[in-house]
Structures are given as C-alpha cells and as structure tokens.
Amino acid sequence: MTDDRVTETVELIKELVQIPSPTGNTYEVIQFVQSYLDELGIQNKRNRKGGLLATIPGEDTSQHRMLTAHVDTLGAIVKEIKPSGRLRMDLIGGFRYNAIEGEYCQIETSSGETFTGTILMHQTSVHVYKEAGTAERNQKNMEIRLDERVHSADDVRKLGIEVGDFISFDPRVEETESGYIKSRHLDDKASVALLLQLMKRVKEEGLTLPYTTHFLISNNEEIGYGGNASISPETVEYLAVDMGAMGDGQSTDEYSASICVKDASGPYHYLLRKHLVRLAETHGIDYKLDIYPYYGSDASAAIRSGHDIVHGLVGPGIDSSHAYERTHRDSLDHTGTLLYHYVQSKLVI
Numbered sequence: 396m397t398d399d400r401v402t403e404t405v406e407l408i409k410e411l412v413q414i415p416s417p418t419g420n421t422y423e424v425i426q427f428v429q430s431y432l433d434e435l436g437i438q439n440k441r442n443r444k445g446g447l448l449a450t451i452p453g454e455d456t457s458q459h460r461m462l463t464a465h466v467d468t469l470g471a472i473v474k475e476i477k478p479s480g481r482l483r484m485d486l487i488g489g490f491r492y493n494a495i496e497g498e499y500c501q502i503e504t505s506s507g508e509t510f511t512g513t514i515l516m517h518q519t520s521v522h523v524y525k526e527a528g529t530a531e532r533n534q535k536n537m538e539i540r541l542d543e544r545v546h547s548a549d550d551v552r553k554l555g556i557e558v559g560d561f562i563s564f565d566p567r568v569e570e571t572e573s574g575y576i577k578s579r580h581l582d583d584k585a586s587v588a589l590l591l592q593l594m595k596r597v598k599e600e601g602l603t604l605p606y607t608t609h610f611l612i613s614n615n616e617e618i619g620y621g622g623n624a625s626i627s628p629e630t631v632e633y634l635a636v637d638m639g640a641m642g643d644g645q646s647t648d649e650y651s652a653s654i655c656v657k658d659a660s661g662p663y664h665y666l667l668r669k670h671l672v673r674l675a676e677t678h679g680i681d682y683k684l685d686i687y688p689y690y691g692s693d694a695s696a697a698i699r700s701g702h703d704i705v706h707g708l709v710g711p712g713i714d715s716s717h718a719y720e721r722t723h724r725d726s727l728d729h730t731g732t733l734l735y736h737y738v739q740s741k742l743v744i
C-alpha cells in the first residue's frame with residue numbers, strides 16, 4: 396500500500412478503537428461502519444445478530460467469496476454493586492483480570508449515560524494491604540472504583556447504574572514515531588480498518604472483482620459465534636481477517652502478514668493457505684506462516700456451524716493479544732496488500 400493508505404488505515408483504527416464495543420453492545424460501532432460504507436456507496440445490510448454485511452457485486456455472481464473481521468471486543472458487565480459502592484464485574488471474552496488491572500473504564504447505563512472509573516484490586520494500597528502483590532487477581536478481588544461520590548450501593552443505583560450495564564476499557568491508543576500502534580482492541584479493529592480500506596480502494600480504483608465479494612463485519616467473535624451466519628449459499632471461500640498471535644515459539648511478528656496454518660480448531664484449508672502464500676511471494680509481501688495454539692476464528696466457527704466452505708485465516712501480527720496490544724505499520728501494509736491481491740485472484744477450487 397502507499398504510505399498514505401497505511402496512514403489512513405491507522406487513523407481509521409484510532410477512530411474504531413475509541414468507540415466502545417464490548418461483545419453484546421456493538422450498536423454504535425456498527426453504525427459508524429455503516430456510515431463509512433454508505434458514504435462509499437457500498438451496499439450493506441445488518442443481520443439480526445447486529446453484524447453488518449457489505450457486498451460488492453463481481454463479474455461472476457454465481458460463486459461468491461467472503462471476508463470477515465470482527466468489531467466486537469473484550470469487555471465486562473456489571474455483575475454486582477457492592478455495599479461499598481464499588482462494582483464487581485463479569486468478563487466478556489477470553490482474558491485474565493491482570494490484563495486490565497489499573498485500566499480506566501467506562502460504564503454505560505441502559506439509558507445510555509456513561510460514567511468513568513478505574514479497574515483495581517480491592518487490596519491495591521501497599522500501605523494498607525500486606526497481600527497487595529500476592530492476592531489473586533480474580534472476580535472476588537477485582538473491582539471498579541467509580542469517579543463519583545458514592546459510599547453505598549444505593550448511591551450507585553441513584554446514578555442509574557445497575558447490574559447488566561456494559562463496561563468498556565480505555566483503549567489508550569497511541570502511534571509512535573517509529574511506526575508502532577499501541578492500543579487495546581487492535582484485535583480485531585485493525586482488521587476491520589483493513590477491510591474498510593480495501594473496499595474503499597476497490598471503489599476508488601474502479602476495480603471489477605472476479606466474484607461477488609461479501610465483507611462481513613461480525614459482532615460476536617470474542618464469544619465464539621461471530622461470523623457463522625449470513626453466509627450466502629454461493630460462498631465458496633471464506634477468509635477470516637483476524638490478528639496473528641505472537642509469543643514464544645511463534646513466527647508471527649509485527650512487521651508482516653500472518654497466515655494461519657492451524658489453530659485450536661484444526662488446520663485451515665490447505666489450498667487456500669498455499670494460494671495466500673503464492674500471492675504473497677508473487678507480490679513481494681512479507682508473510683509468516685504460523686500456528687496459534689489457543690485460538691479460534693470466525694472462519695472455524697462457520698465450519699463448525701455446518702458450512703461447506705474453503706476457510707482461511709490471515710491478519711496483522713499483534714503483540715500481547717487480549718491485553719495492551721501493539722502492531723506496526725508494516726504489518727498493516729503487508730496484510731492490506733495481501734488482501735488487495737487476494738480479492739482479485741481466482742478461487743482455489
């Protein structure tokens with residue numbers, strides 16, 4: 396991609412991560428995506444689950460291709476209002492309490508009002524609690540300190556806060572001079588930005604895609620069933636665009652596109668994987684093949700729910716996934732370029 400396109404992608408990521416969208420409360424972010432697509436004149440519609448399906452008709456309308464990225468993120472929900480006026484949480488998605496310790500958060504009441512707070516260990520103060528460092532970070536010990544004068548559960552209820560209110564974490568998005576993007580929720584808003592930019596590029600360049608291509612912005616991935624519906628019967632290939640997982644023994648990095656060979660759901664379609672590698676090599680795209688040990692995607696969820704499709708998974712490399720994440724412009728660049736060539740390529744079967 397040109398440097399300008401990468402910059403545009405980064406700007407879009409910044410906008411997306413700042414719209415709270417824990418799984419179960421994605422209305423506002425979907426609205427944002429819908430406006431973006433409407434402006435481009437790309438046909439789109441919401442499904443009943445609240446996700447968004449955009450479609451660009453192609454030369455061949457009898458065989459379809461689908462790409463997906465999820466816009467829902469990790470989050471929490473108010474489980475209990477403690478007598479002290481602090482809030483107990485229930486987590487949404489797969490992560491540990493230590494990943495959000497000390498983080499700022501926002502609570503949205505059912506009437507749409509928002510309040511801020513901080514996620515803390517109950518025994519945080521080292522001047523008071525001997526076990527501040529060793530006490531377990533769990534549901535019992537972690538709580539939200541509201542930035543309001545509340546001393547009882549009643550005080551909290553008077554604000555309109557109730558059990559079931561959604562809690563979102565401050566993304567703390569930042570771009571460094573050296574090209575890194577640090578933020579929560581790069582999983583998977585970095586990929587949503589890449590798909591939106593891809594659609595924009597297709598429009599701007601007046602490309603006719605070889606097949607009708609759907610772009611599903613799913614909204615239930617973090618709980619396992621985001622993109623397993625709204626798949627047209629004509630769909631042959633289904634590519635999930637989601638983060639590549641980094642860590643010990645992983646080949647994924649922040650500077651290339653990560654092509655997933657296998658995750659906890661099993662291997663991805665061999666022909667599609669080889670096709671993606673061939674495209675990367677032909678177009679000088681840096682890529683890494685990798686296996687993600689504890690991972691499932693919208694593509695594997697679609698297979699599980701019974702769809703007979705060729706499924707694949709590709710995405711930017713994200714460090715410290717499901718915590719305070721980071722990627723680099725280079726990874727966005729290579730992943731975006733791979734997607735650009737992919738949507739113009741022939742189906743593998």
Ligand SMILES: [Zn+2]
Pocket residue numbers: 465582583616637638
């Ligand atoms: Zn994800």
